[in-house]
Amino acid sequence: MKPLIDGIIRVGSDLGFIVALIVTNTVLQNVGPYKRGYFVQDESIKKPFRQNTISSTVLYVVSSLLILITIVVGEVIVSAKSLRKTHHRIPVVLYPIYDSLIVACFGYFATIGLTDVGKVSFGRLRPNFLDACKPSDLQTTILGFVGNFTCSSDKSSGLRKSFPSGHTSIAIYTAIFLCLYIQLRFSHSRMYPGVRTCFQMIYVALGLVVGYSRIIDNKHHWSDVLGGGLLGFFVALSTLYYLPYVGDTGNSLPTYRDDQVTTNKQKMAQILFTPYFYSSHLFHHILWMNNNIFPIFILKNFFLLISTDSPPPPPPLYVFVIRLIM
Template sequence: MFESPEILLILLDAACLTLVGLPFCILNNQQRPFKRGFFCNDESIRYPLKDDTISYQLLGGVMIPFCLIVIICGEILSVYLSRIKNQLLGKRYVSCLYKAVGSYLFGAAANQSLTDIAKYSIGRLRPHFLAACKPAWERINCTAGGYVENFTCSDTLQEDEARLSFYSGHSSFSMYCMLFLIMYLQARLKSKWTRLLRPTIQFFLFVTAVYVGLTRVSDYKHHWSDVFVGLLNGGFVAVFTVFCVSNFFAQPVKPVVSQQEDVGHNLQEPSSGNHYGSTD
């Protein structure tokens, strides 16, 4: 099915995807966050420990399959409706799925790497830091509300996680996934009957991302500024991925064409006629 040049392009894409996700893998497995101190009178880090409303496992276990299912179903429907002549249909299915799913995974890896680089480099204390750290107060000099750097946490298992407040990984990942789908639907749903349905779906996707971010504030896992920056980061990466990596907004051709199309497998290569309908 694949020729030698196409295999080389696939290997290049795989190498790029690995490189983009490398910081995320390294930081999560080996790196410890920057050791930041605190002011004794800092009320912003004295909140209690609470369970996550939306855990890491729930967020990834729902959002990733949901995005992949929408993208895969969308690309299969797009290819089926495009009806391009003189082209192996199976090869076109594989090509479009490869580029759409590959673009999504590339952006997800870039988003997580950017998030973790910020988290581990800055080491901002979470709102529940003191409850998680449980420092030995008898050994800390808090006169005049001074800045404390030399202290030991009683609960070392939660200490590192409590230093990863800026910025919110939940917020950035949820906004990336939802905004990616919002723009994907904008590019693919072009029929007249979707003109109100499409923005309705997009609205609830956006609300989902915002809700995930708000739960991180109410759970005392992040400061509001962590969530705000996380949402901005996820949105930026989604826009970058859709417009600079994928080809969702490529100018479509007529539904039926007679010439042979070149269907390479590089993520940057544009495709044609890949829409659910037209705006006519």
């Protein structure tokens, strides 16, 4: 009886928290952004208005389906042996599917919420602002600054919400989350590393295409796309690092467990802090002079990680910090 009660409490708290995030995001999306003016000579907001190459609906549907399909198929593959050997009333594969989907949903809606906070707080004008807004009733100062104006176009919705890019943050979150999910779940399986890496590169490529499209469509400045990408990247890392459920292969819904948190943190530490480029002669000879440059250091470790089956134990964190600053 107690496991049933614990499971009900777990599911209720999970779903309640997800609903709270959705409600918060809905409120944030209806909050007016900070109203900032513009300079008449500002060329960065004079680009022509273009329709979306990738609409919000397409983004939400495709990203959600990618997460759902990847997790369901992945957990079925991982649990295939257990499915053949056990005869539970509820298939054991449903538990890790639920766990992973809850973690993915939390990060997904957290990304949307943090993005909306940035949009409301900064109120940055989009690159196509003047063409889409067609401001009237201008009150221009001597320096050419327009503080008070009225948009005469019906395309003025969201023109003050350029930073950060919501499309990019969601796309990059989805890509990085799925890359790390595949790495965590299949790092010790017989799945070919090349197949795993191929899927991971596809996810990353799709995320980058979304970001590029926002610049091409004049919906965002390049810095908006960069900010959205970094936000999605770090939310994905934090979600899998701190939430305990991904990788739990038990046959019941677990409650919060410190040992599972520790296990996930050890796995993520191997992903983030192990210097894999030392085992790659190609990278060592081509990029040896750049080993201490932070972006290259991170990229080499990340991309070499996803093609490595059995990573060595991570060094202490202070060793990683010393390598970054020296």
